[in-house]
Amino acid sequence: MVNEFVAMSVAQITSGIKSKDFSAREVVESSMRAIEALDDSIHAFLQTTPEMAFEAADRIDEKVARGEELPLLAGVPAAFKDNMNQLGTRTTCGSKMLANYESAFTATCVSKMVDAGVLPLGKLNMDEFAFGSSTETSYFGRTFNPWDLERVPGGSSGGSAAAIAAGLATLTLGSDTGGSIRQPASFCGVVGMKPTYGVVSRYGVVAFGSSLDQVGPFGKSVEDVAYALNALKGRDPLDCTSQHIETDFLANLGQGVEGMPIGVVPEFMEAEGLTDEVKSAMAKAVEALAEMGAEIIEVSLPNAHASLSAYYVIGPCEAFSNLSRFDSVRYGNRVPSTELGDQYEKSRADGFGSEAKRRIMLGSYLLSSGVYDKYYYPAQQIRTLITQDYRKAYEKVDAIILPSSPRTAFKFGEVSDPMSMYLSDIFTISLNIAGNGGLSQPIALGSETGLPIGAQIVGPQFKDENTLRVAAALERYFGVSTLAPIVQGKSKEVRA
Amino acid sequence: MTLSEKDVRDIATYTRIGLTDEEVVTMTRDLNDIIANLEPITQYDLEGVEPTFHPIAGLVNVMREDVPQPGFTQEEALANSESTEDGAFRIPTILGGGDN
C-alpha cells in the first residue's frame, strides 16, 4: 500500500480537492496507509496523529461541500519536526528528557500551517535537541535514508527530509541552526529551505541556538516549498525577532535566471573534503545556470572558514543556557531524590544524551569568566566579518551557489567522532552565522554513490525569493527530484 | 590540554549534569578536542570590530503593550510535572541554597 498522492504537488492536491476529484479524508487515509507500510523501515515519524488529520480533513471537506473558499494549503498532508510544540502531541526533541512531555501550547509555525489547511499527520524524528547531522542521536532510534537504508538521512531534521523522500508527507517542517534543513535535504534528495532569520516565527520551537535557529519547509519541489513559505512567513507578536514579510514567494519562480548575476565561491568549489562526484555535479549546475543566461561571477568570502569555529562557540553557548530549564521540576525527565541538587544532576545525566551533555558543558565553559573574552566575544566579532563578507558579495550578485554538503549520505556509524561530524556542516554554517537564507536543491545523483546531491543556493537577507527563483530554474533544467527508490517501485505515476 | 578532569567536574557541577568517572575521562578528551578546533578564533585580528549579537541589523526596541492575556489554568500549569502538592510544584530538600 502506498500513498497515491505522493507524487502530487501542493497545487495538484489543493486543486484536486477543490474540484472534488478526491476528498481530504482520502488523502489522510492514503497517507496513513503509506506511513504504516513504509515507516517501519524509514522511522521518520515519532508519533502519528490520525485523529487530528481526519478532523482537519473533515473541516476541509465540509468547506468543499459548502462551496466555501479553501485556505492556501487545503488538504495537503504535512508533518512537523518533533521540536515543534503542537497541542495534543508530545514534543520530545528526540530526547529521553522530554519522552513524556505533552505540548502545553502550539508553535506559531505549526498553527500557521494548520490554519492554512494542512492535514497534520504527526511528529518527525530528529537528532536529540537538534544536536547532530545524522539523526543518529535520537533517543527513539535512528531514521533511515529512504535512498539507502544503510545510510543516514542527514540531520538534525532527518525525519523531515526522509518523510518527503519516502512520500509519507507532501510538506514537512524542520529547523536549521547550522544546516539542519539543508544538509538532510541534500542527503535525501528533496528541497529544503532555511529562510532568512526572522522570516518565520520561532515561537514554540524548542530552542537550540536562539540567534541561529530558523524554521523552514521541506518539499519535493521548489514550488511546494514556496507555498509553505507563503503560509509560514511573517511577524509574530510572540517572537521579537520575527519580521513582517510582504513577499509572495510564488511570484517569481518562473522568471528564470537570464541576466541574473550569480556568485560562485572558488574556495568552496575546491574545498578540502569535497568528493569528486559533488565537485562535478556542482560544476554542471554552474554550467547549467550559465547556459540559462545567468552571469556567473566569482565572489570571495574570505572569513567564511572561521564560521565553523564561530558556530561551535555561539551554538553551544546559547544551547547551554536554553537547556538549563530542563531541571525535572515543571516537566521533563525526573529521577527522584531526597535532595534537589542531586535530583537535578541525576535527572539531567539520565535525560540528556552524550552530544547534548557535550554541548551544554562546552557552552558553559566558553561563557565562564575569562574564557568569554577569548572565544565568545571574538566569535561574535567574526560574525560581523562574515556578515560583511556576504553583504559585499551581494553588491555584485543576487544569489550564490555552493555545495550543500561535502559528500552524499554516509553510512551509519561511519562518522563517529564529534569533530568530523561537525565538519559535515562546513558549507551550511556560515549562513546561520550571517542570518541569511538559503536552500538545498537536488541537482543530481552522485556518479559514484548513486545518491542525491544538493546544490545550496543562498541569497541576501530577506531576499529569499532570489534563492527560490534560482532553484526553480535549476529544477526546470535537471527535472523535479524523484522520490526515493523505496517508493518509486510502488507508486503510480500521477504527475501531469 | 585546556581542561583538566577537575575542570570538567566543576563544569559538570555547574551545569548540574552528574558524570561517572569514566564519563569525565571521555568528556575531558572530547571537550579538549573541540576546544583545540576553536583556536582559529583566537588568531584573528579583531581590533575595532564590533560584535554582532543579533543577526538582524537594526532590530531594536521590540516591545508589547501592557495588556493582560489569559494564560494557563493551575491544572495546565502543573500538567507536565511529576511532583505537585496543593497547586504548587513540589521539590525535595534544597542544600547549599539559602539565597532566598
Next chain:
Amino acid sequence: MKKLEEVLQDWEAVIGLEIHTELTTLKTKMFCSCPIEFGAEPNTHTCPICLGMPGALPVPNKAAIESIVLAGLATNCDIEKRSMFYRKNYFYPDMTKNFQTTQGPVAFCMRGHLDLEVFGAAANERHGLGSLEVGESSDNIVRTEDGYVASVGITRIHMEEDAGKMVHVGGVDGRISGATHSLIDFNRCGVPLIELVTEPDLRTPAEARLFMQKLRSIFLAIGISDCSMEEGSMRCDGNISLRKRGTKEFGTKTELKNMNSFKNLHDGLAYEICRQAEVLESGGKIQQETRHWEPANKRTITMRVKETADDYRLFPEPDLAPYDLSDEFIDNVRAKLPELPHEKQARYMAENGLSRSDSALIADDVAYARFFDEALKVDASMAKPVANMLVNEVAAHINATGASFDELKIDPAGLIGLCKLIAGGTISNKQGKQVFAEMVVSGESAESIVEAKGMKQVSDEGLIEGIVDEIIAANPDKVAAYRGGKTGLSGFFIGQVMRQTKGQANPKVVNELVIRKLEG
C-alpha cells in the same frame, strides 16, 4: 559588643545598598502578558513564557521600560539609550528558565544620585560632624545648621524579572535549612523588577534608612510600585565593610539580607557594623558572606559563604532585540515625571510657609500631597491650618483606625470649610477636633455638623461676663488666694466658665475676662 556610636569613633562604615522594587502598578509581567496579582491561588497566573516551557520566547513590556526610565529621571540618572538584556545563568528552583533575564554592563539608568538631608538625631551617627562649619564640606557631605546634606551616588538601575515564591515545609519558621521539601508558586515569576545599586557612599545606618525612605517616597510619587517593604515589593540588601578611620582601602564586605522595614534596615546595619568591629578588634578576619538579619533575636547570622566570586556566565539575550531608545521615547516619559517629594517640600516651605517637618510629612506621602495641592487650589491662604489638620487630625485618625486616606469621607474644600470655622472663631479648636472626627465618618460638611449639634462658639462678651461675675462671686476665698499671688488659680475660673457654657464659650474671650475681673 560596643555601641554603634563608640564603634564609629574608630571605624568608618562603608555601606552600599541594592534595592529591588517590583513594578506592581503595571498590569502584566515583564516578558509575558500574565496579569500581576498578589494573593491569588498558586500557579494561576502563569503561561508558557513565565513557566519557562520549552519553545516559549520573551517579549518585553513597554510600560516596564517606561517605568524604569521614569525611575532614572527621578533619581538624576543618565538614561542610556543603547542597552541590552542579558542572561544570568544559575540554577535555582524559583527561576523557571534557570537563568534570570537582566541587564549587562550598561543598564537603562546609570550614574544618578540623591541628596539626603540629615538632621536631628539622625545626624548624630555621623562622625566628625562637629568639626565642620555650616556650609563647609567634607567627603560627600555639606554641614547645615542642624545636620548635613549627603550626596549619595547611584551606580545604576537595571531592569530584570522577579522569581517565584517558595514555601519551605517541615522545618522551623519556614526556613530552608531543616525543611523536608518545598512548594513553588510561579505567580510572581516574571514580575518586572528594577534593581537600584548605590555607590558605597553611605556611612551610617541612619543615612541608609533615609536613603531608602527618600527613594521609596520618590517611587511612590512617580507611581511605579506600591513599595511595600512588608510584602516584599520593595526589598533592600546592604553591603557593609569597615575601615579604620583615616584609611582609604575598603575592608572585606558582608552582604546583609532580610531588612524588611526601615527599622530593620537601620538596626540590621547597626548590628552588623558592631559585629564586624568586634571581630576585627579581636584580631579576626571578616569572611565574605551573605548574612541574614534576625529581628527577633537582634542579630545577623551566616546564610551563605562566598568562597569564590559567582560566575553567572552572563551573555546577551539573543531572543530579545537590543534597545536604542529614541529622544521621543525618553521625552514622552519625561513628560510624565511629576513634581517630586523634595521639590514639593521646598515649595510648601517657600510659598506656603510650612515648617520643614510638616512639609516633609505631607510631601513624602502621595495621598497627603495630592490632597494638600488640591486644597491649595481651593484656597491657598488656608495652607497652614489645612497642613495642621493633615499632620495632626488626619494622621492621628489614620493611625488610630488603620483606614487608608482614600477611605476618609473628606475633601479639600470640606476641610478648608472646617478650618475657616475655627479661624473665624465660630468654633473652638477643641470643637474643631470633634467636628473633624464626625466629618471623616459621615461625610457631612463642617457647617451642617456645627449647626446640628448647636456647637457654635459663644463670643458674646456680655453673656460671658455675666457668668464670670457669678463664679467670682461664688468663690471669694479663691479670689482672695489669687490676689494673694496664686495666679495659677485663673485656670480654675476659666474651667468653671467653660463648664457652664458647655465648652462653647470662646476660650480667648473667657481668658481675657477672667484675668481682667480677677486683677480688677
